[in-house]
Amino acid sequence: MEKLYKFLKYTFIILWTVFIVAPFLWAISTSFKDFQSVNSKVTYIPWLDFEPTLEGWRVLVKSPARGGVDIVEPYFNSLFVTCTASLISIVLGTLAAYALSRFTFKAGFVRNNDITFFFISQRIMPPIVLSIPFFIFLSTIGLLDSLIGLVVVYIVLLMPIAVWIMVDFFNRVPKELDETALIDGCNPYQAFYKVVLPNSIPGLIVAGMFCIIFGWIDFFFAFILTFTEVQLLPVKVVALNSSITPWWSLSASALISVAPLIIVAFVVERYLSKGNLSGALK
């Protein structure tokens, strides 16, 4: 029984891994092919089946005038917008979450839970509901088709995630930890950054990861809030046309688009398994 279970378990894991990894391998191998290797016959293994070439990757960095597609600028645009918006969302979101977790607010009928729900409700709405208000808002303040405008919009989208994750995280950090810091001579600000924050790194990493992922993959707002001046990577990649851009370049662009997410996932996985708060309570 034990052996059968183990056998089934590993069979499933292996099959699933193949299912997930195969497209990547296929894309990687295609991205190093040239016209000959793609169109003549079925080939898989570089050097053995075909001669690898960097032609597909070179197209990505060449300007359109020279027959390339130039995704370098959209790539850095996307990196800038995602990282800036994530960073600001995490900083503001963490502060908001700490306040919501530790202090009691009363304003009319509004309580802490209402404020938390207000943040989260921004994510409950379908994004399309926000598209027109955002469009009008950005055009009014003259930030349509600009990086700063996109950063502002992405903060609205990402901060609720940060608040949501961090409120939940801080609620699980015992209040006695803050109190002990106060008793040990920290003022409330010192208690926050000397004691609470260092113990919140796992939460910050999770929140950061979600912000980066949701920021990086957003297509909708990047599509409707930009025209010609600024282009983000998802929009650019979608615009690539297989009848103009060759397959090997499409594979390369797909790979380079998901690369940051894969790196984020690996880094985060290491941190998550290491850090925990078990020593704080009991």
Add this chain to the structure above:
Amino acid sequence: MNLIGENITYKPDDQFHLNDVSFNFKKGNLYTILGRTLSGKTTFLKTIAGLLNPDSGNLSFEDNDFIKIPVWERNVAMVYQQFINYPHLNVYDNIIFPLKQRKISEDQIKKDVEEALKTVGLVGFENRKIQELSGGQQQRVALARSLAKKAKILLLDEPLVNLDYKLREQLREEFKRIFTQGLSEDTILIYSTTDPQEVMELNGEVIVLDEGKVLQKGPAKEIFENPRTLKVAEISNDPPMNILKGTKSSEKLNFENILIKSPPHFKNLSDQSYNFGIRASEIKLDNQGEEFEIELAEISGSETLLHLKKGESNVIALIEEVMNFKIHEKVKIKFNENKLYAFDQNEELVSSPYGVSHG
């Protein structure tokens, strides 16, 4: 120069957490707060620490108005019942945390930490992570941090309650040693607990707290010998003191149709109804005694606790050996009448085997 509280009241919702509490704590003394769960012990300590501000009343220390001083400037130390340490720091850094906050010189810090580690018996654990320590060791770190700080007010909130039985016994012994040797004459030590035995062993000044109200103050011995009310008698004994409703008529006491000779210390009591109190340890198995039915028998350590019933009366007897009983079995017990307490209908103590020392 003392820590003085006057009429402190704290009522955050419709219940009193502290109700008109007054006290005068002198330096170099140990005070224990005895009370059941939710009796206001933690609120009491947090008020002194400054984590809570009372709704009314005064709190002063060394002739300063303590309420105006924020927590982080009060120079108090507190050990919680949960083992609260800084999980991101190792043992050494945990202990020096409050010292660094107060900008004490490196040499002094080193000396203080060494001393504190020695006192709590954690020498050699300096570089361990908090998560690698057992519960008892974690609580020692918390205590070491409080001791190294050399605070003038040291608060311990049920520090042993989350430990297992054996460790609790061991640490309680050590606490006694630490409190008698390791503390300076400048320190006021306030220790809260639900466990009457801890109170007796620590042998300090006791404050009995219930529903935020001070029921009785005095030395541990006094609380044990002369609990002023029925409630104090219940709180300050574990198992709680047995209370039997009965009457005294001439030289006999009568409860549940059991007749007992009135003890000498009852001779001044008038003939009327009383609540008689007797400790579980003053009830003995005796073939000449009264028949009771066993409802429950629990063995704890080297003792057996018998929950007995006769008519409407329930009593708990503490037998000082391990014996096996069957439930619903009948046993005969005898009450030691020389250790009987009498409380009047207002639940106030009127006669005790040790003589009532108050009016």
